[in-house]
Amino acid sequence: MSSDEANGDNFIPKTNQIDKPYLIFSNWTTPFPCYHVNSTETQESNPKGVLYVKTYKAASSTLAGVATHMGERHRSSSLKKNEKCHVNAHHASAKDLGYANRDKTKSFLWTFLRDPKQRALSHYFFFPISLRKQNPSGKSMLEFLKGQKNFQAKYISTLAIPEKNVNGTKNQNMNVNKTAIKILQEYNFVGLVEMLDESLVVMRLLLDLDPKDIIYLPSKQMGAYALGSYDGECSHIYKKFTTPKVDEFLGSEEWEKDNELDYALVEVTKRSIFATIQTIGEETFQNALKEHKALLQQAKDTCINEFTYPCTEEGERIPNQKTSCYWNDIGCGHECIDNL
Numbered sequence: 001m002s003s004d005e006a007n008g009d010n011f012i013p014k015t016n017q018i019d020k021p022y023l024i025f026s027n028w029t030t031p032f033p034c035y036h037v038n039s040t041e042t043q044e045s046n047p048k049g050v051l052y053v054k055t056y057k058a059a060s061s062t063l064a065g066v067a068t069h070m071g072e073r074h075r076s077s078s079l080k081k082n083e084k085c086h087v088n089a090h091h092a093s094a095k096d097l098g099y100a101n102r103d104k105t106k107s108f109l110w111t112f113l114r115d116p117k118q119r120a121l122s123h124y125f126f127f128p129i130s131l132r133k134q135n136p137s138g139k140s141m142l143e144f145l146k147g148q149k150n151f152q153a154k155y156i157s158t159l160a161i162p163e164k165n166v167n168g169t170k171n172q173n174m175n176v177n178k179t180a181i182k183i184l185q186e187y188n189f190v191g192l193v194e195m196l197d198e199s200l201v202v203m204r205l206l207l208d209l210d211p212k213d214i215i216y217l218p219s220k221q222m223g224a225y226a227l228g229s230y231d232g233e234c235s236h237i238y239k240k241f242t243t244p245k246v247d248e249f250l251g252s253e254e255w256e257k258d259n260e261l262d263y264a265l266v267e268v269t270k271r272s273i274f275a276t277i278q279t280i281g282e283e284t285f286q287n288a289l290k291e292h293k294a295l296l297q298q299a300k301d302t303c304i305n306e307f308t309y310p311c312t313e314e315g316e317r318i319p320n321q322k323t324s325c326y327w328n329d330i331g332c333g334h335e336c337i338d339n340l
Contacts, residue, residue, distance in 0.1 A: 028206055049085060050086070112199065119152065153183060180261065201288045299337050307324030
């Protein structure tokens with residue numbers, strides 16, 4: 001569901017029209033979780049702060065900018081001059097970050113999911129092709145896609161997901177909906193890239209944030225140059241394409257079965273967003289969404305030419321200290337957004 005479709009009368013189903021299972025994400029009822037964490041404490045036994053699980057190719061750079069912006073705008077007065085709110089905005093799985101042991105009273109854990117096909121294709125064209133500069137082909141695309149099995153579920157789950165029984169066969173008895181609910185229950189909020197603005201507005205309302213806290217400008221654009229994660233240089237971002245054989249595979253039972261938990265997560269998340277909107281109040285949500293879209297447009301009109309990206313249109317790398325970003329391509333234009 002796109003942001004434009006959100007304007008339709010039937011965008012938000014009533015609670016009794018939403019298929020189960022789903023969750024209702026809860027309001028954050030304590031002060032914003034701003035805690036300074038020393039660099040040596042980032043893997044502590046009880047992580048705290050704004051914990052964003054940055055899933056590859058799920059609007060991750062844009063959302064990392066939102067996470068960082070939230071932390072900067074809600075810096076606690078109790079922090080020392082050079083201390084900042086701890087915000088995780090780096091690529092690492094929830095399990096590797098130890099989020100199963102997080103302090104749930106002092107941390108807000110959130111992430112976003114994306115349609116598995118589109119995320120996998122973006123992953124292929126960004127990392128092997130754009131950054132590593134490999135030549136795209138139908139053969140290499142198929143090989144890559146066949147290795148993408150429930151990528152998002154494994155990445156955002158705080159615990160290991162069993163794929164096989166002790167006898168080595170696949171776990172055919174896994175109830176994907178129950179497993180999806182179990183994964184989502186560890187989070188304070190999960191959004192969808194396909195409902196990016198609607199999801200951000202719901203999260204803002206749950207956290208009781210200022211509308212400008214979640215305003216963003218895109219970090220990467222297809223056909224342009226973007227900052228790579230391997231050598232720190234600018235890379236041309238290839239536009240996605242598929243071949244007939246790739247399309248056939250992406251519509252096959254094999255692909256659906258290999259990614260059934262990812263699809264369940266996306267569907268349950270969508271239902272949960274709808275159910276949470278009903279709890280918040282449809283009028284409250286629609287008013288907040290209208291305000292959000294107006295601010296987004298104002299940011300694009302006012303700020304798009306008022307800041308410096310880390311990569312020029314010709315692919316030249318601009319040093320971090322000369323850009324208008326928090327770091328690399330994260331949170332670009334944040335000062336202009338604050339002054340709207």
